[in-house]
Amino acid sequence: MTYAQRMIETNPSGAAVDASTLVECIEACFDCAQSCTACADACLTEGDVQMLGRCIRLCLDCADICDATGKILFRQTAFDAEMARAALEACARACRICGDECEQHAEHMEHCRVCAEACRRCESACNDVLTAV
Amino acid sequence: MTYAQRMIETNPSGAAVDASTLVECIEACFDCAQSCTACADACLTEGDVQMLGRCIRLCLDCADICDATGKILFRQTAFDAEMARAALEACARACRICGDECEQHAEHMEHCRVCAEACRRCESACNDVLTAV
Amino acid sequence: MTYAQRMIETNPSGAAVDASTLVECIEACFDCAQSCTACADACLTEGDVQMLGRCIRLCLDCADICDATGKILFRQTAFDAEMARAALEACARACRICGDECEQHAEHMEHCRVCAEACRRCESACNDVLTAV
Amino acid sequence: MTYAQRMIETNPSGAAVDASTLVECIEACFDCAQSCTACADACLTEGDVQMLGRCIRLCLDCADICDATGKILFRQTAFDAEMARAALEACARACRICGDECEQHAEHMEHCRVCAEACRRCESACNDVLTAV
Numbered sequence: 001m002t003y004a005q006r007m008i009e010t011n012p013s014g015a016a017v018d019a020s021t022l023v024e025c026i027e028a029c030f031d032c033a034q035s036c037t038a039c040a041d042a043c044l045t046e047g048d049v050q051m052l053g054r055c056i057r058l059c060l061d062c063a064d065i066c067d068a069t070g071k072i073l074f075r076q077t078a079f080d081a082e083m084a085r086a087a088l089e090a091c092a093r094a095c096r097i098c099g100d101e102c103e104q105h106a107e108h109m110e111h112c113r114v115c116a117e118a119c120r121r122c123e124s125a126c127n128d129v130l131t132a133v
Numbered sequence: 134m135t136y137a138q139r140m141i142e143t144n145p146s147g148a149a150v151d152a153s154t155l156v157e158c159i160e161a162c163f164d165c166a167q168s169c170t171a172c173a174d175a176c177l178t179e180g181d182v183q184m185l186g187r188c189i190r191l192c193l194d195c196a197d198i199c200d201a202t203g204k205i206l207f208r209q210t211a212f213d214a215e216m217a218r219a220a221l222e223a224c225a226r227a228c229r230i231c232g233d234e235c236e237q238h239a240e241h242m243e244h245c246r247v248c249a250e251a252c253r254r255c256e257s258a259c260n261d262v263l264t265a266v
Numbered sequence: 267m268t269y270a271q272r273m274i275e276t277n278p279s280g281a282a283v284d285a286s287t288l289v290e291c292i293e294a295c296f297d298c299a300q301s302c303t304a305c306a307d308a309c310l311t312e313g314d315v316q317m318l319g320r321c322i323r324l325c326l327d328c329a330d331i332c333d334a335t336g337k338i339l340f341r342q343t344a345f346d347a348e349m350a351r352a353a354l355e356a357c358a359r360a361c362r363i364c365g366d367e368c369e370q371h372a373e374h375m376e377h378c379r380v381c382a383e384a385c386r387r388c389e390s391a392c393n394d395v396l397t398a399v
Numbered sequence: 400m401t402y403a404q405r406m407i408e409t410n411p412s413g414a415a416v417d418a419s420t421l422v423e424c425i426e427a428c429f430d431c432a433q434s435c436t437a438c439a440d441a442c443l444t445e446g447d448v449q450m451l452g453r454c455i456r457l458c459l460d461c462a463d464i465c466d467a468t469g470k471i472l473f474r475q476t477a478f479d480a481e482m483a484r485a486a487l488e489a490c491a492r493a494c495r496i497c498g499d500e501c502e503q504h505a506e507h508m509e510h511c512r513v514c515a516e517a518c519r520r521c522e523s524a525c526n527d528v529l530t531a532v
Contacts, residue, residue, distance in 0.1 A: 003297045003300055003301050003380065003384055004300060004304075006380045007300070007301055007304035007305070007308070007377060007380060007381075008304070010308065010375075010376035010377040010379075010380055011304065011307070011308045011311070011377060012308060012311045012312060012377075013307075013308070013311045026300075030296060030300060031269045034269055034270060034273070034292075034296060034336070034340065035269050035273055037337050037340050037341075038270075038273035038274070038277065038340045038341075039273065041277070041340065041341040041342060041343050041456070042273070042276065042277045042278060042279070042342070042343075044343040044452050044455060044456065045277070045278045045279045045342070045343045045452065046278060053210050053211050053443050053444065054210075054211035054213075056210075056443060057208050057210045057211050057213075057440070057443065058211075058213060058216065060204070060208065060459075061204075061205045061208065061213075061216050061220070062216075064200075064201035064204050064205060065201050065205070065219070065220060065223075067197075067201070067333070068197035068198050068200070068201040070300070071193070071194075071197050071303050072194045072197060072198075074300065074303050074304045074307065075190050075193065075194065075303075075304075075307040076307060076308070076311070077186050077187075077189075077190045077307050077308075077310040077311045078186050078187035078190050078191075080187075080190075080191060080194075080230060082226065082230055083191060083194050083195075083226075083227060083230050086198070086222070086223040086226035086227055086230075087194070087198060087223055087227070089219070089222070089223065090198075090219040090220055090222065090223035093215065093216075093219035094216060094219055094220070097213060097215055097216050097219075109276075110276035111273060111276040111277060111278075113276075114269065114272045114273060114276060115273075118269055136430045136433055136434050136513065136517055137433060137437075139513045140433065140434055140437035140438070140441070140510060140513060140514075141437070143441065143508075143509035143510040143512075143513055144437065144440070144441045144444070144510060145441060145444045145445060145510075146441070146444045159433075163429060163433060164401075164402045167402055167403060167406070167425075167429060167469070167473065168402050168406055170470050170473050170474075171403075171406035171407070171410065171473045171474075172406065174323070174410070174412075174473065174474040174475060174476050175406070175409065175410045175411060175412070175475070175476075177319050177322060177323065177476040178319065178410070178411045178412045178475070178476045179411060186310050186311065189310060190307070190310065193326075200466070203433070204436050207433065207436050207437045207440065208436075208437075208440040209440060209441070209444070210440050210441075210443040210444045242409075243409035244406060244409040244410060244411075246409075247402065247405045247406060247409060248406075251402055319476050319477050320476075320477035320479075322476075323474050323476045323477045323479075324477075324479060324482065326470070326474065327470075327471045327474065327479075327482050327486070330466075330467035330470050330471060331467050331471075331485070331486060331489075333463075333467070334463035334464050334466070334467040337459075337460075337463050338460045338463060338464070341456050341459065341460065343452050343453075343455075343456045344452050344453035344456050344457075346453075346456075346457060346460075346496060348492065348496055349457060349460050349492075349493060349496050352464070352488070352489040352492035352493055352496075353460070353464060353489055353493070355485070355488075355489065356464075356485040356486055356488065356489035359481065359482075359485035360482060360485055360486070363479060363481055363482050363485075364482075
């Protein structure tokens with residue numbers, strides 16, 4: 001069991017939406033935040049940093065939003081559906097934009113391929129929770 | 134001059150939207166993030182923490198989104214209007230929700246009054262940039 | 267394979283210290299940041315929030331340091347051993363302090379038990395990287 | 400009055416160390432976090448990004464630690480001197496390392512000059528609180 005699963009399970013409030021849908025989204029948010037942080041750094045080392053300016057920038061943006069969204073979803077005290085929706089919609093959009101960018105470099109750079117995958121999974125997980133909220 | 138002003142002015146990309154509107158929003162985001170962080174903590178010390186659970190939680194959420202939005206707006210490299218909009222819309226909504234909550238406690242707790250003010254200013258500044266983008 | 271493993275493996279810089287030691291520490295930092303974020307929230311819902319003020323506060327602090335340290339360790343471009351050490355030492359100390367506090371509540375609250383475990387693992391992983399750097 | 404001043408003043412716990420020393424450090428931490436975030440971005444747009452890889456990376460690291468430290472110092476509930484010290488020592492070191500790097504580019508890039516100044520001020524403010532704690 002992951003820490004996200006265990007922490008949601010042991011929270012006295014109980015999960016505000018279906019626990020497995022929620023946990024999948026929390027993990028997808030944090031995995032995406034981490035992948036984007038690492039992808040921005042990996043791009044810095046690549047030869048043509050100029051070309052990757054947009055990728056680095058969008059990865060940093062996406063990491064910030066995913067991280068905020070993961071934390072917001074993790075909190076079960078006095079769950080507020082409108083706050084969750086605000087974060088989830090921003091996160092799904094950020095992941096789409098960043099995923100589209102990383103995908104363009106996926107053939108030549110493995111880190112962009114993995115990061116694009118993390119973005120797609122996070123976008124999809126956010127949309128699943130949006131449907132459930 | 135504030136650091137936000139100086140950093141936007143010295144950025145070789147130039148500001149993507151009107152510089153003073155942008156700087157006001159960046160500062161409002163970070164001021165709100167800080168106020169929410171401090172208000173959540175101040176609520177913890179108040180007598181009736183149970184009653185303040187919702188306030189603490191929304192302050193933590195709002196701080197996370199404001200902080201992410203402030204960073205995203207600060208980046209001028211390869212500015213992406215859709216990414217900015219995603220963050221700004223989430224931030225304006227988060228500030229409205231958190232500001233409404235803090236306002237309910239503003240009469241009895243000074244920190245909630247100051248925090249509500251920071252939320253209102255940030256919501257308004259986000260909407261100004263949304264119009265300009 | 268986790269995202270942390272895949273992102274370290276695909277980074278063109280190569281890991282600055284033994285990759286498996288590094289990945290274990292990055293994952294321990296982010297797991298601990300998440301557990302502390304969730305434990306602070308779970309404590310808010312518990313009956314005696316007053317008694318848990320210190321636990322909530324230390325969990326928020328520890329989450330902030332673990333998150334910063336995880337990101338710093340994830341960056342491989344122009345790795346700086348002194349910067350890594352500064353973060354790792356702070357993180358090991360924060361995890362010890364927070365782990366000691368959570369452990370005191372571990373018998374009565376499962377989320378504190380899981381969080382204490384995450385803190386211990388992270389403290390130990392930070393010390394392992396400190397030895398390797 | 401800044402928001403940091405107002406929030407410390409209205410906190411029912413009272414400041415754990417001399418309020419003006421504390422507020423100066425909180426503001427220096429957040430100003431430095433913002434300057435480093437913006438400097439990393441500005442470096443991305445400069446011609447020779449390769450040369451600036453180290454500067455970008457250290458700015459991102461320093462921003463993460465300054466942000467965590469600012470939040471930790473802002474919390475007055477159940478203040479823990481050892482937790483504060485762990486963060487402050489890491490922050491002072493991070494600011495020294497990042498300030499030294501930015502200073503090397505200060506002559507040619509205004510954003511690095513401003514960022515170096517923010518780092519020096521933050522390092523000094525952290526040392527002042529370390530003396531007072």
